[in-house]
Amino acid sequence: MVKQSAKKTAFCGMFAALAVIMGYIESFISIPGLLPGMKIGLANCVILFVLMAYGIGWAALVSLVRIVIINSLFGSLTWAVFSLAGAALSLLIMWGLKRLKAFSVIGISLAGGVAHNLGQTIVAMLLFENLGMIYYFPVLILFGLGAGILVGAATGLVYTRVFRL
Amino acid sequence: MISVKRRQMKNDIILGIGLLATALCLWLIMQLVMNNSGREGLVVVITIDGEEYVQYPLKSGSAIEVPVDGHNKVIIDDGVVWMEEADCPDKLCMNQGKISKAGQTIICLPNKVMVTIKGGTAQYDGVAK
Numbered sequence: 001m002v003k004q005s006a007k008k009t010a011f012c013g014m015f016a017a018l019a020v021i022m023g024y025i026e027s028f029i030s031i032p033g034l035l036p037g038m039k040i041g042l043a044n045c046v047i048l049f050v051l052m053a054y055g056i057g058w059a060a061l062v063s064l065v066r067i068v069i070i071n072s073l074f075g076s077l078t079w080a081v082f083s084l085a086g087a088a089l090s091l092l093i094m095w096g097l098k099r100l101k102a103f104s105v106i107g108i109s110l111a112g113g114v115a116h117n118l119g120q121t122i123v124a125m126l127l128f129e130n131l132g133m134i135y136y137f138p139v140l141i142l143f144g145l146g147a148g149i150l151v152g153a154a155t156g157l158v159y160t161r162v163f164r165l
Numbered sequence: 166m167i168s169v170k171r172r173q174m175k176n177d178i179i180l181g182i183g184l185l186a187t188a189l190c191l192w193l194i195m196q197l198v199m200n201n202s203g204r205e206g207l208v209v210v211i212t213i214d215g216e217e218y219v220q221y222p223l224k225s226g227s228a229i230e231v232p233v234d235g236h237n238k239v240i241i242d243d244g245v246v247w248m249e250e251a252d253c254p255d256k257l258c259m260n261q262g263k264i265s266k267a268g269q270t271i272i273c274l275p276n277k278v279m280v281t282i283k284g285g286t287a288q289y290d291g292v293a294k
Contacts, residue, residue, distance in 0.1 A: 027255075078277065104170070107177030114184055128272070128279055129215060135268055138192035145184055 012050065012058050019046040019066040027074070040147045041113055047087075048094065048109055048155045053163075056095045063087045081127070082120045089119030105159065106152035113148025114141050198268075207267055207284040209246050211239060214277040223265075223282060236276040246280060248273065 022042040029040065043066060051059035067087060071080040094112040097103050103111075117140040125133045207223040213234055221229055221241055228242035230249070237258070238250035247263040253275035261271045264282060271280040 076275070078274065082274075102173065102176045103180065104173040104177050107173065107180050110177070110181055110184070124272070124274075127215070128212070133270055133272075134191075135195060135270065138188040138195070141184055141188035141191070145181060145188075149181070 008054060008058065012054065012062050015046050015050050016062045016065040016069070019043045019062055020069050022046055023066065023070050024074075039116070041116060041151055044090070044109070044112060044116065044148075044151050045155050045158070047091065048105070048112065048151065049159060051091070051094055051098065052105065052155070052159055056091070059095075060091060063091055078127070082123055085123035086116040086120035090116035104152075105156040106149055109152025109155060110145050110148030113146075113151060114144035117141070117144040195268075207244075207282055209239075209241050210281050210283050212279045212281070218278075223284075233278050234276070237273055237278050239271075239280055246271070246282065248280065251276065251278075 020043075022045065026040055026042045047059055047063050047066075050062050064087075067080060067083045071077075071083065075083075090112040093115040094108050097108045097111055118137065121133055121136060121140055209221045209223050211218045211220070211231065211233055218233060219231060221231065223241065223246070224244045225241070228240060231239040231241065233239060236252050237248060240247055240249045245263045245265045248258040248261065248271050251258050251273050253273055255275065258271055258273035258278070264271055264280075267282050267284060269282050272278070
């Protein structure tokens with residue numbers, strides 16, 4: 001049991017590092033016309049993988065570690081609040097869908113992608129006290145859908161290969 | 166656990182289509198609300214960190230260049246507003262293009278600058294205090 005836990009801790013440390021790198025790589029990818037809050041969510045590949053493999057507790061921990069590291073390196077407190085809100089909502093929804101067992105990893109991921117974008121925007125709306133940002137919702141949903149499908153497909157591929165070993 | 170089952174795939178597709186429909190509905194509603202709002206009396210409001218910084222009429226005849234706190238430059242030209250310059254690293258605000266309708270917003274998160282078009286009869290551009 002203890003051995004198992006140590007192994008998990010080591011693995012999750014590795015996944016947190018991987019998630020940070022994914023977020024860093026993503027910051028180099030610039031897509032014209034992208035609005036704030038829109039992200040491909042490469043890091044979500046890692047979070048989703050941990051969620052599927054080790055459960056919500058570890059996924060939340062990896063996600064939190066990622067946000068703390070990323071924001072203390074490159075971001076600000078404001079950004080941390082946005083990412084935290086997006087990540088929390090996304091993780092909660094993905095966890096709920098996973099427990100339903102009614103969706104494949106792609107379905108879980110696309111809901112997570114949409115939730116991430118919306119969570120960030122809702123917090124931004126509250127912080128800026130601007131309801132006009134609702135204007136972005138349709139675009140955000142669309143973008144989250146597309147990104148979520150990609151992330152889910154990638155995670156599914158990795159997962160089946162890793163656990164076939 | 167992870168293998169994509171038929172039933173799961175069907176549910177995935179339903180979920181995707183559902184979200185797509187939601188986005189479409191939201192978009193349609195917004196188009197309706199926006200077309201009903203007049204273009205007269207619209208103002209461009211620029212805020213920094215939630216505090217109002219400056220306010221200009223959207224239509225004034227000539228182009229206005231607005232420097233914002235030395236970090237951003239906004240241009241208002243004949244009913245169209247865009248972010249001309251920004252010193253933030255991601256330049257997302259500059260990529261947001263031009264806005265011209267009530268309720269539309271350009272946001273520069275790193276500098277906490279927000280440019281909004283307000284007024285008219287748009288129902289969702291109120292500021293919640």
